[in-house]
Amino acid sequence: MKAPVIDRILEVIRSHQSFCIVGHIRPDGDCIGSQLGLTLALRAAGKDAVCWNQDPVPNKLAFLDPQKLVAVPEPGQTFDCVIATDCASFERLGRTAEHIGLRKVFINIDHHASNTKYGDLNWISPKQASTGELIYQLLVQAKWPITSPIADCLFTAVSTDTGSFQYASTSPSTFKTASHLVERGANLARVCHEVYQSYPLSRMKLLKRVYNRFRLTHDDRTAYFWLKQADYTRTGAQPADSEGLIDHIRAIDEVIVACVFEEMEPELTRVSLRSKSAQVDVNQIAGLFGGGGHVAAAGARIAGRPLAVQRRVLAAIRKALKTVRAS
Numbered sequence: 001m002k003a004p005v006i007d008r009i010l011e012v013i014r015s016h017q018s019f020c021i022v023g024h025i026r027p028d029g030d031c032i033g034s035q036l037g038l039t040l041a042l043r044a045a046g047k048d049a050v051c052w053n054q055d056p057v058p059n060k061l062a063f064l065d066p067q068k069l070v071a072v073p074e075p076g077q078t079f080d081c082v083i084a085t086d087c088a089s090f091e092r093l094g095r096t097a098e099h100i101g102l103r104k105v106f107i108n109i110d111h112h113a114s115n116t117k118y119g120d121l122n123w124i125s126p127k128q129a130s131t132g133e134l135i136y137q138l139l140v141q142a143k144w145p146i147t148s149p150i151a152d153c154l155f156t157a158v159s160t161d162t163g164s165f166q167y168a169s170t171s172p173s174t175f176k177t178a179s180h181l182v183e184r185g186a187n188l189a190r191v192c193h194e195v196y197q198s199y200p201l202s203r204m205k206l207l208k209r210v211y212n213r214f215r216l217t218h219d220d221r222t223a224y225f226w227l228k229q230a231d232y233t234r235t236g237a238q239p240a241d242s243e244g245l246i247d248h249i250r251a252i253d254e255v256i257v258a259c260v261f262e263e264m265e266p267e268l269t270r271v272s273l274r275s276k277s278a279q280v281d282v283n284q285i286a287g288l289f290g291g292g293g294h295v296a297a298a299g300a301r302i303a304g305r306p307l308a309v310q311r312r313v314l315a316a317i318r319k320a321l322k323t324v325r326a327s
Helices: 004-013 029-044 059-064 090-099 131-142 150-162 174-184 188-196 201-213 228-236 246-250 282-287 306-321
Strands: 018-022 047-050 079-084 103-112 121-124 213-217 222-227 257-265 270-277 297-302
Touching: 004 079, 004 103, 004 121, 004 131, 029 047, 029 059, 029 079, 029 131, 029 150, 047 246, 059 174, 059 188, 059 201, 103 131, 121 222, 131 150, 131 174, 150 188, 201 222, 201 228, 222 246, 222 306, 246 257, 257 306, 270 282, 270 306, 282 297, 282 306, 297 306
Parallel strands: 018 047, 018 079, 079 103, 103 121, 222 257
Antiparallel strands: 213 222, 257 270, 270 297
16 A cells, blocks of 8 residues: 655655755745745754745745745756645746756645646645645654744745635634644744735835726626736836735625736736635636636736737636526
8 A cells, every 4th residue: 555645755855865945936925934844844854955936035925034045046956856835837836947857856745726746746735725734744744843933934824825814725724733833933923914914115006006997897796907017117016016916806795706917028917816606616717728726716827918818818707607606
């Protein structure tokens, strides 16, 4: 009988010395928290571990990385083992993917239902609300100490990917994990302040534009807005400042699906989707355009003229809404 995947992962970790922990482009709290939590744990266990991401740590999450462990990829380095956390596909690693080929084993730890299982070892658990929960389970199984800095990282991962424990994906085990992390030293007050109660003025200017320009369609059941490069220029905001803006239109009572169209290049649009109904699976909608994610939160990058992309996505949302039964 095959050993559980968590045991096989720990067997690989114990039998190797050098590690690279990688995450997805445009990293969020779950990505950075999982990456750093695992990197710190491996270092404490006497392993040589580096933490790579194509993009820098968002300012709101910089408090998790006082040692500046998250670095840009360096060509030519070799590793015994590369571990990807919270990354649904190999392509989502971005430029980091170009620099992790010199390895013996590739491990993929994630909670996205759309994960393409691109590793040599794949631990994919969509039942978990965050990858941070999986990393916590890994450390507990390994009997490695969870220090206060590790607890901060993993609590941030769990909290951010559950919308501060508000999303339907939050389960009893999510609360248990969060409780155990607080017991192990997670600074709840600091995490909440840094993540939820401290925003730069530039983000508030961006939010003002959202409130002035969002649109409703499909009998007010779909809300959407655009973020153009000019919006960042005029407000002084960074792309990371757009994190969570979708929740402001998702919160409209009548809205079932919220959508953000973000201009990446003149003919490349990043689409983010959120659903408030179990009858509308935005992972399936995103999958129509080569993306993925979860039932209630997903996204894709779509090539084409912006208005054409908008029409195609809104048409797919309209079709999905037809299955929603009146409450």
